[in-house]
Amino acid sequence: MSIRPGTSTTLPTDPGPLSPGAHLERMRSAAPLVQCITNHVVTNVTANVLLAQGASPAMVDIPVEAGVFARIASGLLINLGTPTSEQRDAAREAAVAASAAGTPWVLDPVAIGALPVRTELAHELVALRPSVIRGNPSEILALAGAGAGGRGVDSVAGTDDALDAARMLARTHGSVVAVSGAVDLVTDGDRIARLANGTELLTLITGGGCALGATIAAYLSVAHDGDLFEATVAAVTNYTVAAEVAADATRGAGPGSFAVAFIDALHALDAATVADRAVRS
Amino acid sequence: MSIRPGTSTTLPTDPGPLSPGAHLERMRSAAPLVQCITNHVVTNVTANVLLAQGASPAMVDIPVEAGVFARIASGLLINLGTPTSEQRDAAREAAVAASAAGTPWVLDPVAIGALPVRTELAHELVALRPSVIRGNPSEILALAGAGAGGRGVDSVAGTDDALDAARMLARTHGSVVAVSGAVDLVTDGDRIARLANGTELLTLITGGGCALGATIAAYLSVAHDGDLFEATVAAVTNYTVAAEVAADATRGAGPGSFAVAFIDALHALDAATVADRAVRS
Amino acid sequence: MSIRPGTSTTLPTDPGPLSPGAHLERMRSAAPLVQCITNHVVTNVTANVLLAQGASPAMVDIPVEAGVFARIASGLLINLGTPTSEQRDAAREAAVAASAAGTPWVLDPVAIGALPVRTELAHELVALRPSVIRGNPSEILALAGAGAGGRGVDSVAGTDDALDAARMLARTHGSVVAVSGAVDLVTDGDRIARLANGTELLTLITGGGCALGATIAAYLSVAHDGDLFEATVAAVTNYTVAAEVAADATRGAGPGSFAVAFIDALHALDAATVADRAVRS
Numbered sequence: 029m030s031i032r033p034g035t036s037t038t039l040p041t042d043p044g045p046l047s048p049g050a051h052l053e054r055m056r057s058a059a060p061l062v063q064c065i066t067n068h069v070v071t072n073v074t075a076n077v078l079l080a081q082g083a084s085p086a087m088v089d090i091p092v093e094a095g096v097f098a099r100i101a102s103g104l105l106i107n108l109g110t111p112t113s114e115q116r117d118a119a120r121e122a123a124v125a126a127s128a129a130g131t132p133w134v135l136d137p138v139a140i141g142a143l144p145v146r147t148e149l150a151h152e153l154v155a156l157r158p159s160v161i162r163g164n165p166s167e168i169l170a171l172a173g174a175g176a177g178g179r180g181v182d183s184v185a186g187t188d189d190a191l192d193a194a195r196m197l198a199r200t201h202g203s204v205v206a207v208s209g210a211v212d213l214v215t216d217g218d219r220i221a222r223l224a225n226g227t228e229l230l231t232l233i234t235g236g237g238c239a240l241g242a243t244i245a246a247y248l249s250v251a252h253d254g255d256l257f258e259a260t261v262a263a264v265t266n267y268t269v270a271a272e273v274a275a276d277a278t279r280g281a282g283p284g285s286f287a288v289a290f291i292d293a294l295h296a297l298d299a300a301t302v303a304d305r306a307v308r309s
Numbered sequence: 310m311s312i313r314p315g316t317s318t319t320l321p322t323d324p325g326p327l328s329p330g331a332h333l334e335r336m337r338s339a340a341p342l343v344q345c346i347t348n349h350v351v352t353n354v355t356a357n358v359l360l361a362q363g364a365s366p367a368m369v370d371i372p373v374e375a376g377v378f379a380r381i382a383s384g385l386l387i388n389l390g391t392p393t394s395e396q397r398d399a400a401r402e403a404a405v406a407a408s409a410a411g412t413p414w415v416l417d418p419v420a421i422g423a424l425p426v427r428t429e430l431a432h433e434l435v436a437l438r439p440s441v442i443r444g445n446p447s448e449i450l451a452l453a454g455a456g457a458g459g460r461g462v463d464s465v466a467g468t469d470d471a472l473d474a475a476r477m478l479a480r481t482h483g484s485v486v487a488v489s490g491a492v493d494l495v496t497d498g499d500r501i502a503r504l505a506n507g508t509e510l511l512t513l514i515t516g517g518g519c520a521l522g523a524t525i526a527a528y529l530s531v532a533h534d535g536d537l538f539e540a541t542v543a544a545v546t547n548y549t550v551a552a553e554v555a556a557d558a559t560r561g562a563g564p565g566s567f568a569v570a571f572i573d574a575l576h577a578l579d580a581a582t583v584a585d586r587a588v589r590s
Numbered sequence: 591m592s593i594r595p596g597t598s599t600t601l602p603t604d605p606g607p608l609s610p611g612a613h614l615e616r617m618r619s620a621a622p623l624v625q626c627i628t629n630h631v632v633t634n635v636t637a638n639v640l641l642a643q644g645a646s647p648a649m650v651d652i653p654v655e656a657g658v659f660a661r662i663a664s665g666l667l668i669n670l671g672t673p674t675s676e677q678r679d680a681a682r683e684a685a686v687a688a689s690a691a692g693t694p695w696v697l698d699p700v701a702i703g704a705l706p707v708r709t710e711l712a713h714e715l716v717a718l719r720p721s722v723i724r725g726n727p728s729e730i731l732a733l734a735g736a737g738a739g740g741r742g743v744d745s746v747a748g749t750d751d752a753l754d755a756a757r758m759l760a761r762t763h764g765s766v767v768a769v770s771g772a773v774d775l776v777t778d779g780d781r782i783a784r785l786a787n788g789t790e791l792l793t794l795i796t797g798g799g800c801a802l803g804a805t806i807a808a809y810l811s812v813a814h815d816g817d818l819f820e821a822t823v824a825a826v827t828n829y830t831v832a833a834e835v836a837a838d839a840t841r842g843a844g845p846g847s848f849a850v851a852f853i854d855a856l857h858a859l860d861a862a863t864v865a866d867r868a869v870r871s
Contacts (some may be wrong), residue, residue, distance in 0.1 A: 039604040069368050071672075075796035080845050085796065087672055088633050088703070093705045098706070110352075110368055112395055114674055139367070141379070143374045197547040232576070234356035234366065283361050285571025291846025295794070345630025350633040350649050391633075391649055393676055420648070423662070424655045513857070515637035515647065564642050 037283045045230035048269075048306055049299025051262030054135075056082035059124040060249040064242050065089040065119050067109025067138065070235035074105075077239040080294040081266075083246040098125035099264030103245035104133035106153060107238055115218055116149055132159040132248035132256065135203075136241040141170035143192045154201055159248055160303070161197055162206040165190035172197050187213040206244065208237050212264050213303040216257040221240045223261065224307040226268035227275035232283040233290075236271075243267050261308070269305045270294045324479035327533040329550075329587055330580025332543030336357040337363035341383030341530040345523050346370040346400050348390025348419065354568075355386075358520035361575040362547075364527040375399035379406035384526035385414035387434060388519055389427040395429055403436045413440040413529035413537065416484075417522040422451035435482055440529055440537055442478055443487040443522045446471035453478050468494040471499070485541045487525065489518050493545050497538040504542065507549035508556035513564040514571075517552075524548050542589070550586045551575045608814040609818075610831075610868055611861025613824030618644035622664030622811040626804050627651040627681050629671025629700065632797035633656045635849075640800040642856040643828075645808040656680035660687035661758055665807035666695035668715060669800055670708040678711055686716045694721040694810035694818065697765075698803040703732035716763055721818055723759055724768040724803045727752035734759050753782070766822045768806065770799050773789040774826050778819040785823065786869040788830035789837035794845040795852075796832075805829050823870070831867045 046054075061084045071087055078085040088097040091114060098104050104126045104183055106119045126133040135158035139148035150171055154161065163171065165185035172193035187209035194205040198217035207213040212223040230236035245264040251259035273296075274289035327335075340479055342365045347355055359366040369378040372395060379385050385407045387400045405416040418431035431452055435442065444452065446466035453474035468490035475486040479498035488494040493504040511517035515536035525544040532540035554577075555570035608616075623646045628636055633649055640647040650659040652674060660666050666688045668681045688695040699712035712733055716723065722803035725733065727747035734755035749771035758769040761777035769775040774785040806825040813821035827869035835858075836851035 060758070066667050067368070068349045068630050069356050069366075072353055072634055072796060075631050076845065076849070080798060085631075088701075088705065089672060090707060092675060093707050096705060110370060112371060112393075112674075139369075143377060145371060145374050202671070232360050234353060234360060245459070247446065282570040282573030282576040283357065284576075287572070288569055288846040288850055292844030295844040295846075348649070349630045350637050350647075353634055391651060393652060393674075420650075422659060424650065426652060426655050473678060513641050515641060563852040563854030563857040564638065565857075568638070568853075569850055 034153060043090070045255060045258040046262070047299070047303065048262035048265040049302040051247055051250065051252070051259060052266050052297065052299055052302065054250040054252070055247055058102070058250050059084055060246050061086055062098070062246045063088050063097050063101035063104045063122065063174055064107070065094060065115055065122055066105060066107035066238060066242070069109060070238040073235035074239045074242045076291055077235075077294060078242055078246060080291045081243065081246065085242070087139040089115050089118045091117040091121060095121035095125040098122040098131055099129040100132055101126075102249035104131055105136065105242045106133065107136040107138055107158050107241055108140065108150060109138040109238060111146050111149060119149065119153065127156055130247065132251070134158060134160045134162055134241050134245045134248070136162050136238065137167050137171050138163070138238070140167055154197070157201045158203050160203070160204045160206060160260055161246050162208065162244060164208050164237065168197065168205065168207050169193050180273055191215070204256050206260050206264060208240065212268065214257065214261050214264060219257055221261045222309045223264050223268065224309070225265060225272055225305060228287045229272050229275050229283055230268075230271050233287045240264065240267050265306045265308070266302055267294070268301050270297045272305060273297070273301065310454055326536060326539040327543070328580070328584065329543035329546040330583040332528055332531065332533070332540060333547050333578065333580055333583065335531040335533070336528055337576070339383070339531050340365055341527050342367055342381070343371050343523055343527045344378050344382035344385045344403065345388070346375060346396055346403060347386060347388035347519060347523070350390060353517040354516035355520045355523045357572055358516075359523055359527060360472050360576060361572045362524065362527065363484065366523070370399045372398040372402060376402035376406040379403040379412055380410040380512045382407075382412055385528035386417065386526040387414065387523055388417040388419055389421065389431055390419040390519060391537050392430060394425050398579045400430065400434065404434050404439070408437055413445055413526065413532070415439060415441045415522050415526045415529070417443050418448050418452050419444075419519070421448055435478070438482045439484050441485045441487060441525050441541055442482070443489065443518075443525060445489050445518065449478065449486065449488050450474050450550075468492055485537050487520065487545060493549065495538065495542050495545060500538055501544045503590045504545050504549065505590070506546060506553055506586060508552050510556050510564055511549075511552050514568045520546065523550050546587050546589070547578060547583055548575070550583050551578045553586060554578070554582065592634070592774050607817060607820040608824070609865065610824035610827040611863070611864040613809055613812065613821060614828050614859065614861055614864065617809055618662070620812050621646055622806045622808050623648055623662070624804055625650050625659050625663035625666045626669070627656060627677055627684060628667060628669035628804070629801060631671060632800040635797035636804045637795075638802045638853055639856060640804055640808060642853045643805065643808065647804070651677050651680045653679040655681060657659050657683035657687040660684040660695075661691040661694055662691055664811035666693055666802045667698065667783070667807040668695065669698040669700055669803055670702065670712055671700040671800060673708050673711060673765040681711065681715065685696065685715050685720070689718055694807065694813070696720060696722045696724055696725050696803050696807045698800060699729050699759070700725070700800070702729055716759070719763045720765050722766045722768060722806050722822055723763070724770065724772050724806060726799065730759065730767065730769050731755045733772045749773055752758075753777070766818050768822050768826060770802065774830065776819065776823050776826060781819055783823045784871045785826050785830065786871070787827060787834055787867060788832050791837050791845055791848045792830075795849045802826065802829050827870070828859060828864055829856070831864050832859045835859070835863065835865060
């Protein structure tokens, strides 16, 4: 900001939080190393989503190695979609190591509620204070103890139905909570952002939500001034804007074509497109 | 059926079994929740194939949870492609729970014969009376004790070579048996359908057969009057017709393009296209 | 070679090693059965890459079965990307069985160095004298005890930085060593080939390197006169030439489109295209 002589001198205004587009550029420059302990349905698409955005995926998910790696990774995702016993041990180890080392981490409590093993593990992990919790409304409600969980990986509730649960989780665990739906909701307990980008096609391909969890982990590592709330908003915004671009590019072709175009759009995304399309209230 | 006055009154003729196209519409309306315990090569494509068709996949394949979920799922697939010890326990548990709860389930005995662990498990599971057994001719022969199994996941025999074995398995275990090949064969021990749709390209992508097993599980849950034979015929017909549409759309482009177009075609498939293309004898 | 009467008779000159294109045709005719014990991020793409090239993938990676199958497979890949405890046992078993049965096998020591479990296993397996070792420079340096390993699956070193380590490994273990990078390097300790085909896009999709390991295993099984060095050169050449063709076909579209086109290009590749494009020094 230049201050021209002869005008009345004012203090520089607070530039405000970093925009999603600026976060995108920071993330691409940093090429963060994102450790993923995730379900075996989406490992491939998750790795490709990260690579397309300029991050570096590392699916280090076995005991002993998971903890070692969580100390050097830029960010960590723990997704409970298909939690084998080795993955459960690896998840515990990595969450502890990440917390100790200051590695930001995301918990995605996939399909908790009716399924006992993952539900117990999710409650154990959330007590370790994840940087971000990401889920659909049913999962957020179940994690907050306010619902019985969804129909498998699907959710029947809207994101605003989970707002109170999300705020409670955020305040209790010091986490940012991101609730996915037609309108995505992000809160740190105080601030609330409603993000209205995206496309229904994201629900017609597997990994649409899971790979967003990994994307958030990538953005957390480049949070500006430690503002994980805005980094999460940026991750959700950029990801869903890219999905819109892909939907436009393949309109009517179907989910197979969309999945391919989505990877292309994530790779090609720029700050101008994000600024042009992002819808936040 | 309206009966016009003045015409001779006749009893309504039996409308016959539901067509594959009618099954398709029933399945899309129901959006069945399909539990898959399947191999880690094809989890992603299986989930995408189910989503594209309007079903809801849930890869719940760990002990404790597998049994819980099999009680609430609309249908279940057990595919033995890469059976880890946890998956083997999960498969046993889910098969027992599905049988007890009346959840229809499909057994896909991938590559049994020469490989001892899965062969033993397949024999154990078939005794639990799966609703449908799906395999290539070598696998069906091996399961019936009539052959030594194939060359890995490939089969050297034709489907009619496995007809006697398929009928025997169907009668012994009260199952419908679907044998995949250039001409697909479906039998319940008495009825036999030969279905001549499809494309060789399905054998050039991984999961072509495995995702069909999941598709059958989706259709079983909407079987009309409990007719699992016709539901299986519908699943095979609709799946292979969509493959033909995709092959036509990408003629000459290769298996990468075909795989994408196949997902699109499964999503776009309608009853008219099926009626137009289906070949059954 | 015909010798025309009236010309001075000469002994036929040594035709030299088989070209990559000739290897391609041999491989397609043989349709080798390639066993893969590989990481769960790339199982799907690895199977599709093998199928597209005319090989037959078989992901047999559980204890007991892995050893049985390694005796009948045409070639074997052991990739340490996500080594669960069952996969580690399966890998040991398969390596011993392959060596005993004369099945050629490839070791891909993914991300060794900083990660202790896989590093220890890689050292154990390399002592069993794999036919080929494939890795990026960091992995080859770490396996030779000459480096601390890379940044997860990435490498910061160039292939020539790993030349001495590669030659040492080749001589110590009787292996061919293939080092992947902008210029790929293949050595058997004496001979060195530098192969300059490929595209940066291969690094933007997951499995770009891992599926090459499986491709090498397919080519080893059709090595001419037991020349594994030339078979490895052929595998790398054909694979990277197909990647170039795919990059040309989708220029600017992004990594999603490239991944699809790469499968198509592997399927369509012919000896003339390889002869036209291959760059070797």
